[in-house]
Amino acid sequence: MATENWLNEEKYWILDGGMGTMLQSMGLQAGQRPELLAVTQPELLERVHREYLQAGAEIIYANTFGASPHKLEGSGYTAQELIVAAMKLAKQEAQRFGAKVALDIGPLGELLEPNGTLDFETAVQEFACMVNAAKEYADLVVVETMTDLQEARAALLAVKENSDLPVFVSMSFEENGRTFTGCSVEAFAACIGGMGADGLGINCSLGPVQILPLAKWLADAAPAQAKVFVKPNAGLPDPATGEYHLNAEDFAQQMQPYAEIGVSAVGGCCGTTPEHIRMLCKHFSGRPAKRTPHIRSVITSAVSVVDADEAVVVGERINPTGKKRFQQALRQGDMDYILSQAVEQTDAGAQMLDVNVGLPDIDEPEMMLKTVKALQTVTDVPLQLDSADPAALEKGLRVYCGKALVNSVNGEEKSLNAILPLCKKYGAAVIGLALDENGIPPTASGRVAVAKKIVEKAAEYGIAAHDVYIDCLTLTASAQQEGAMETLSALTQCKQLLGVRTVLGVSNISFGLPCREYLNTAFLTMALYAGLDLAIINPNVAAMMAAIRSYRVLSCKDMRSEAYIEAYATATTSQPTAKSGEQMSLAQAVEKGLKAEAAQAAKLELQTKQPLDIVNNILIPALDVVGDRFEKGTLFLPQLLQSAGAAQAAFEPIKAAMEQAGGGNANRGKIVIATVKGDIHDIGKNIVKVILENYGYDVTDLGRDVPPETVVKAVKETGAPLVGLSALMTTTLPSMKETIRQLHEQGLPCQIMVGGAVLTPEYAQDMGADFYAKDAKHSADIAKQVFGD
Amino acid sequence: MQLTLPQQLSVKQVCHWMGLPSTAQADPQTLALAEKACEIVLSSAQPRGIYRVGSLQLSPDGELQCENIPLCGTDIARHLQKCDRAVWLAVTIGTQTEMQTRRLGKDMALVCAVDAAAGLLAETLADQLQETIRQELTETSYMTSRYSPGYGDFPIETQREVVRFLDAPRKIGLTVNSGGILIPRKSITAVCGLSDQPVKGHLAGCAHCVLRSKCNYRKEGKYCGDRELAK
Incomplete structure (x- = not known):
């Protein structure tokens, strides 16, 4: 544990209040980046820090909340220079009052995998840059306003891997005790506490009254050695204006019950001012109440x-x-x-x-x-x-x-x-x-x-x-x-x-x-x-x-x-399955899109026929019938997909039979498919995959947001003669074009089919694709053309 | 703010969004699929919304903008004609529905149905929020219909600025990824013009639409912005 002596002191720590609130009252416009002020108007930040210090804050947060390299792209400044400037001026002000300075780390603005698309290690690197820029000047690091536990983890790891500074982590919860991504107070305490954060807290989103029950949970669940802290907003915002109205006196009044639950640091978030902090100081002095967490496995x-x-x-x-x-x-x-x-x-x-x-x-x-x-x-x-x-x-x-x-x-x-x-x-x-x-x-x-x-x-x-x-x-x-x-x-x-x-x-x-x-x-x-x-x-x-x-x-x-x-109340009711009623043929079951019936019929067929014969003589002709109807407009996408699902279900026992017969499969050729870099819409690509697999092709699915290099590598490794690329948005067509360019540049002997909502045959041709697939059925036709029937 | 989940979603509409022409009758199997999808979506969604009013200005180089959000393209300018302010709104159904969808694996029929139902829910929530705003603001102003980035020639990239202006990551958990896509996926950002004089706005026609060559509505002689169609 990296806790330095100063934090171990048995006392209440008074934190500062809202930064954005103060800057807006001083004329910061919506859409302006507050982080730039460290260089453009340092006197403004000095004033805010000074007012909080005069009000009694003992730990102030430097103005670095959004100063990650990625967020600052296009601002004309690097994270390094803005963070150093912000830390220096905060340190200078704090030292006059014998106070401490925290590097303030806020969310990157993108959700991490699995909820979003930002890669974990990329996030760790972003935070590491911030820590390395600040560590010479910081007394501690505060990771705050997190709503994604994975992002809080990334930030905490970055701090621990790049410094010995103590670190506080706080998340923003809704009244139900969960963040937007569903993280609960308890999960936060177990995970971030387990990773060794020195402080666990709750900030923003709600006022003192709404946060209190959540803070009780946190005080109950946080590991004994961690300090618990809160920084609530000045009440709830007016939905129309976004402004906060809880005055300093009422704020401090509402904060009083926190003393009883064993918090050791208090401050304010959105809407709070130096006056709020001044009032807080009156109520929180001396030794905090001892917190007795409830230890659970x-x-x-x-x-x-x-x-x-x-x-x-x-x-x-x-x-x-x-x-x-x-x-x-x-x-x-x-x-x-x-x-x-x-x-x-x-x-x-x-x-x-x-x-x-x-x-x-x-x-x-x-x-x-x-x-x-x-x-x-x-x-x-x-x-x-x-x-x-x-x-x-x-x-x-x-x-x-x-x-x-x-x-x-x-x-x-x-x-x-x-x-x-x-x-x-x-x-x-x-x-x-x-x-x-x-x-x-x-x-x-x-x-x-x-x-x-x-x-x-x-x-x-x-x-x-x-x-x-x-x-x-x-x-x-x-x-x-x-x-x-x-x-x-x-x-x-x-x-x-x-x-x-x-x-x-x-x-x-x-x-x-x-x-x-x-x-x-x-x-x-x-x-x-x-x-x-x-x-x-x-x-x-x-x-x-x-x-x-x-x-x-x-x-x-x-x-x-x-x-x-x-x-078990309903345990006796069984599902209607293919067992009841008349036996349906495999072809019928597939055409009608009935999964259970298709699987059952396939098992029956396996008693008398070779697996491969069933695929070639029954399944594929049935899929062709469905495909033809789709083409003619007598049957539509929902039905086509249900038939595909039934064929998938029929494939399961057939695959098992092939496996038992010592390998062998229905492989009619290899195809690599991907949704191109920048695009994460993958339903269309997944439909194509299921349909191609039903026709017996061996499909390597590279997933979504796939870099051109990955496609090239997969084609080289598999030797696939056909590649399918999908893009849904106009903004990702350039990356489709780039993927095709790289495949051509490498001289790979593969043909390329493309598809997606905004594509047209003309676009496809312009990009150098060999085929334009207007829908999933068509992609199977193209495969037949490439591999032969 | 928290939005209210509708009691139910139109199963017929979900079938339609799955690719069934509005003229076709859904078979019982497809209807059952759509019903199941609605159930999955309504039991997993965490609907939230936010809005904020800004003033419209011309930038020094003559471009229309609203609180540093650029309003590029002729379609949005036409929509906001005679307006001096605009209200930006965003809604999301949250992240849980996406996980439920991924759990379905390769059951593409149900995946598509859930995708359609989730999209329909997002639209329904945007309608709901728009109505709240209308009640809130139209005592003193006239308000146009809703217009989203990506419609007509209004660039979809504008979403990034909108999300920043609304402080949407912090307020409702809505973000934009590096590729300009809204996360959670089933989310909507939009703008309505405000004016002291009666305005209706002009939704984009098909002229600038990237889907115009293959749109099913258009093939049927219809138009996606037609509110009647959505019912």
């Missing part, structure tokens, strides 16, 4: 907080071990399949997901990075990053938005020393396997001893016992029958003696025995009763979820059985 995303007290289900299916289809997906970079596994598990009730993407023949760190990023676009549940490779763990931890769980360390020094520092840096909790260089201790006491060593080592690295999850290891009952009770006994002891949480992979218990589900559910129930907190299971198995839900009822975790009733 939580794992979070930005949106969801999972408490280990709940008997938590961790989905185990994102893991290649023993799963051929998953291994294939990893090798081919088939992210759609991996994501479908996440969606399926969370729909089934998983509250967390284990993420293991290790295979000997792939680049695991790179795959971990891609997978964690992609998973966060489809699910809010917290992730458990599962790898033995510290490099892979770090790649995942860096971009994971929340407080992750790392799976795992063991009692070996090498493992502990490599992985615990990463957990500390990124604020993650950690799983400790009760084994070491001598293997798995056979007795419960042996495993508790290893667990104790892990807990002690974690403490050395600053990780508390409540963030350590011990895995006492499930042994196979068919091989070591007496092991089951040893495991459970160790589990109970660890929890009681060491203050840790516990986790188990359950399914291993039944390996080698018939009807594994029976043993798995029995062992799961026993383990829960023995004190298991996190159960790593396959949530798609109904009996396992039933065991968990039943346990929650019987242990009074699910009060009034609400969750149980919600899950």
Whole structure:
């Protein structure tokens, strides 16, 4: 922890008030950049700082809120020069009053992935530039007004990686206790507190009255060593004028209850003036009340907080071990399949997901990075990053938005020393396997001893016992029958003696025995009763979820059985499927766009026909029929897409059959597709992908916002004879043109088709494309032309 | 400010936005798809909006502008004729709906339906906010209809200045990415002219529209700015 002595003093710290408010009252126009004032009108800033210092502010924020390199593009000044100027003049004023100066870091103005499109490392670099420019002059750094937890993380990492300065982080919440992107107060406290911020706060958006309940949550959830602070607005703004009206006296009055919840620093945001700060000083002097946080073991995303007290289900299916289809997906970079596994598990009730993407023949760190990023676009549940490779763990931890769980360390020094520092840096909790260089201790006491060593080592690295999850290891009952009770006994002891949480992979218990589900559910129930907190299971198995839900009822975790009733009240109603009624032919099902029926019909066909014959003689002709009707205008896009969906559903059993028959596929040729750089509209491109795949083409989908170089590289690597490029907006047509230029320049023997809302055949020709695809159906026709029927 | 979610969205309209011609009857399967999409959108959307009035001026080089927002092109100038002020507005349905859409994976029929329903919701919210503004401001002024960057020859890049003027990232969580695209995606920025004399504004016709050669409305002899069509 980088807290310098000055911050440790047991006193209230008075912060300053609104900067923008003051500057506007001095004549700053809307649309003018306030950051430029440090150079153009330094006397204005000096005056604002001085007035706040005279009013009693002990920490002032330099005028650097929006001074990131990217935001200042086109301003005629660099971030470096504006920040140095702003810091110097603030420092000069502060020193006269014996006060401290903070580098003020505000949002970059663009949402980061996964909510937006800005890359995490780009954001870290932007903030790092600000920190490096200011660190010579700053006493601390304040990251404020954040609404995106990922951006707050990026800023905090930038501060910690580039300086030893103490750092405060504050976010802006709405009255429901969440930011615009859904981040909750608790998730903020767990994640940013876990990463070691010296102060956690709330600023802007609301007035003192509205922020108070949120500040109580924060005071309750923030780690003990962090200071809690608030900087509310002067009430709520007038919706028409945007002006604030809460006067200084009332503001200070409304701030009084904050003294009781244990805040240690107070100030004001929009609409507050030196008068507001002067009044605050009267109420906040001397020693602050002691804050007693409520310590909980939580794992979070930005949106969801999972408490280990709940008997938590961790989905185990994102893991290649023993799963051929998953291994294939990893090798081919088939992210759609991996994501479908996440969606399926969370729909089934998983509250967390284990993420293991290790295979000997792939680049695991790179795959971990891609997978964690992609998973966060489809699910809010917290992730458990599962790898033995510290490099892979770090790649995942860096971009994971929340407080992750790392799976795992063991009692070996090498493992502990490599992985615990990463957990500390990124604020993650950690799983400790009760084994070491001598293997798995056979007795419960042996495993508790290893667990104790892990807990002690974690403490050395600053990780508390409540963030350590011990895995006492499930042994196979068919091989070591007496092991089951040893495991459970160790589990109970660890929890009681060491203050840790516990986790188990359950399914291993039944390996080698018939009807594994029976043993798995029995062992799961026993383990829960023995004190298991996190159960790593396959949530798609109904009996396992039933065991968990039943346990929650019987242990009074699910009060009034609400969750149980919600899950099972309608359990007897089954979905209408293809089983009922008359059997439909595969061609009919595809033409009508009926998924379940198509899958069922495909399975029937597989009993008598070769997979490839079904594709060539039934599926593709059916798709052609639909395509023709679309062309003639007797059937429209919604129906075309439903037929495509039915064909996809039919493909699943066919693919499985091909896999079983020892490989072989319907590959009719390779096609690379992408939405061009600058464009993120990818629905059209995705439709094209689904339709081409249905026709049996092997499609490499590069995604959206794809740089020309990436397209060139993919075409070189795959040797694809056809490339499809999509752009929706006029503003991104130049980047489509550039992509085509680079493909031509490299002399690649591929043909290029282009499509998108604003494209015309003329544009396409001008850009040097070989084909203009007016719609998705047409792209399949072009593919036929290129590859032959 | 928080906007109110409508009780429901027009399923027929969603089918239409998915690519069904207004003359075609939606089949039960497509209707069910649209209904499901409306449900997904209405249960995930977090609607917010903001507006702010600015004055219209001519810049030193004779260009129309509003509080440093450039008003380039002939279409927007025509729309704001006889106005001396303008009210800028922005609405967004938030980020959650996008995640729900991504969860659908390759189910493109439903993805398209959700995309259509989300777009329709954004339009509905813009209507709602415009109506609030009308009630607020038209006691003293006349107000034109709504006009968005990207319509006619009014550059879509203007969105960046609008978002800055409205302080939209801080106030409603609406941002513009480096490619000039609004994030969250289902968001709208627009401007209405204000005047002391009666004004209606002129929405852009098809003349400058980038979609004019392939627009389905136009093929049907209709026009996207027709409010009746939206009902």
